[in-house]
Amino acid sequence: MSNEPVAVPDELPAMQADIYSHLAVDARLLAIASDRLRTGGRHSVTVVSVAEAAGMTHANVYRYFQSKSALIxxxxxxxxxxxxxxxxxxxxxxxxxxxxxxxxxxxxxxxxxxxxxxxxxxxxxxxxxxxxxxxxxxxxxxxxxxxxxxxxxxxxxxxxxxxxxxxxxxxxxxxxxxxxxxxxxxxxxxxxxxxxxxxxxxxxxxxxxxxxxxxxx
Structure with a gap:
């Protein structure tokens, strides 16, 4: 199996923000990160990309997870x-x-x-x-x-x-x-x-x- 990261479509952040908008913030971040991990591997899970998909700044992500490693x-x-x-x-x-x-x-x-x-x-x-x-x-x-x-x-x-x-x-x-x-x-x-x-x-x-x-x- 190839270890090359799979590209995540540009429209995914907007889709995720809508799908997970009903969740509490920490659960929403985790759900978005889980989706990105499944489709693109760990390289696609970044604090910035997860924050964008959740419709917030990356500083908010750090309130719940201290680092990318902690999130993963x-x-x-x-x-x-x-x-x-x-x-x-x-x-x-x-x-x-x-x-x-x-x-x-x-x-x-x-x-x-x-x-x-x-x-x-x-x-x-x-x-x-x-x-x-x-x-x-x-x-x-x-x-x-x-x-x-x-x-x-x-x-x-x-x-x-x-x-x-x-x-x-x-x-x-x-x-x-x-x-x-x-x-x-x-x-x-x-x-x-x-x-x-x-x-x-x-x-x-x-x-x-x-x-x-x-x-x-």
Missing amino acids: DAIAAQWLKGLEATIASIADGPDPVDDKLENLLSIVAHAQRDLMVENRNLFEVYADAAAGSRVIYRRFRARLKQLVVRVLDEGMASSVFEIRDRENAATFITDTASRFIHPVAIRMDSQMPREMFDRRLDVIIHVILRALRSNYI
């Missing part, structure tokens, strides 16, 4: 917020605990892979944040671990999981599934067919669940 990270953080809400609903849901863990890992893996296919520019921002261990990714990793631990606690309380050390078990899960839940690994395997990805992920999840049930960790 906020786009990725918004996407992660949606993913976090989805996996939190799984952890808090009524399903059997082993199904919860399987669904949680599967959704994290597939959401990231789908993002890579559907919005490659946003995925690259997110993957770079992970590679650089930036705040938005560290926060997501911490939230993911928190939810995994919540499921482990439930599994231990119901005797579905036989675990010696909960912290070691949580680390084992993230380490074992890393190839399928870490965006940099997903990017490296971008040419892997979806069927193969799913098959390998299923095997890894099966291994994790078996280890958790066997008093091995």
Whole structure:
């Protein structure tokens, strides 16, 4: 895939100003920046261009986002917020605990892979944040671990999981599934067919669940 930025049509600012005029200022700026990132890549997201599209001066943008990097990270953080809400609903849901863990890992893996296919520019921002261990990714990793631990606690309380050390078990899960839940690994395997990805992920999840049930960790 070419890394050359895609030209954004001149009429886009006026269109965006009309489409997002009902939003609060910070949400409007983020929506405009998200559109520009999707269509033109990170090079098309500038404070000046986003301000023009929102019908304001660039000084107003800095009231909400300290820099272009902060604005771009906020786009990725918004996407992660949606993913976090989805996996939190799984952890808090009524399903059997082993199904919860399987669904949680599967959704994290597939959401990231789908993002890579559907919005490659946003995925690259997110993957770079992970590679650089930036705040938005560290926060997501911490939230993911928190939810995994919540499921482990439930599994231990119901005797579905036989675990010696909960912290070691949580680390084992993230380490074992890393190839399928870490965006940099997903990017490296971008040419892997979806069927193969799913098959390998299923095997890894099966291994994790078996280890958790066997008093091995």
